Amino acid sequence: MRHIRLLAAAGLIALAVSLVALLPARVAFAVFGVPATAVSGLSGTVWHGAGQRLTLGGFAMGPVTWQARPSRLFLGQLAADVRATLPDGFLNATAGLSLGGSLALSDLEAAAPLAWLAPALGGASSQLTARFDRLVMNVGRVETAIGSLQVAGLVLPIPTAGPQLGPGTYLVTFAADGLKPGAPLTGVLKDTGGPLEIAGTVKITPPRSYELTGTAKPRPEAPPELRNALQMLGPATPDGGHALSLAGSF
Numbered sequence: 001m002r003h004i005r006l007l008a009a010a011g012l013i014a015l016a017v018s019l020v021a022l023l024p025a026r027v028a029f030a031v032f033g034v035p036a037t038a039v040s041g042l043s044g045t046v047w048h049g050a051g052q053r054l055t056l057g058g059f060a061m062g063p064v065t066w067q068a069r070p071s072r073l074f075l076g077q078l079a080a081d082v083r084a085t086l087p088d089g090f091l092n093a094t095a096g097l098s099l100g101g102s103l104a105l106s107d108l109e110a111a112a113p114l115a116w117l118a119p120a121l122g123g124a125s126s127q128l129t130a131r132f133d134r135l136v137m138n139v140g141r142v143e144t145a146i147g148s149l150q151v152a153g154l155v156l157p158i159p160t161a162g163p164q165l166g167p168g169t170y171l172v173t174f175a176a177d178g179l180k181p182g183a184p185l186t187g188v189l190k191d192t193g194g195p196l197e198i199a200g201t202v203k204i205t206p207p208r209s210y211e212l213t214g215t216a217k218p219r220p221e222a223p224p225e226l227r228n229a230l231q232m233l234g235p236a237t238p239d240g241g242h243a244l245s246l247a248g249s250f
Helices: 002-021 025-031 070-075 224-231
Strands: 048-051 053-056 059-061 064-068 077-086 089-098 103-113 127-138 141-154 168-176 185-191 196-205 209-218 242-249
Touching (some): 025 048, 059 077, 141 185, 209 224
Antiparallel strands (some): 077 089, 103 127, 141 168, 185 196, 209 242
């Protein structure tokens, strides 16, 4: 009798999972409370589907496709492999939505113009590339960030009496896990080459403020204009570096 009950329970669970998997995508989005105005061109099911356009948090993307990861159900997550097209970019990740409402992204790779995410910082040629082993967001705040952001074509707002400084490429590496509400997200900053050597930290405070502190040092091949600009930051340290401090919002 017990064996029969276990078989019946397993059958009911399998039936429930099958019914959910076959649920049309347009119905599922409505059940999850996604406004009809935020999505268009939905096709397929919860298990495997696509959308021509999806708007989340004011950002539009599409087409978007997904393939469910049923094994994550045992972890209390509704998860799927997601592939999305961004304006002049892309986003690939495994996304998991927990019962508590947190969004966990793993194996995240993305690229897009910096101006798409942070218009105040991005220029016409600025490009943002993200690579994260794990990124967890809960109620709009970052809870875990293990990975890096690279910004190419960024002009740092260092004061100069001559021509504007040329663009550079900078890498910020994060190793934050279990951040408390209101705690800033801090990353290690370094340049990836060029005439200016930069090392320091970037602190991102909710909702959209940042603070950069560190040192800027001209490399031997740096032009005189750059060396003169760094003098405006203050006197150099014995190793030739200058204290760098920038803050703003994005």
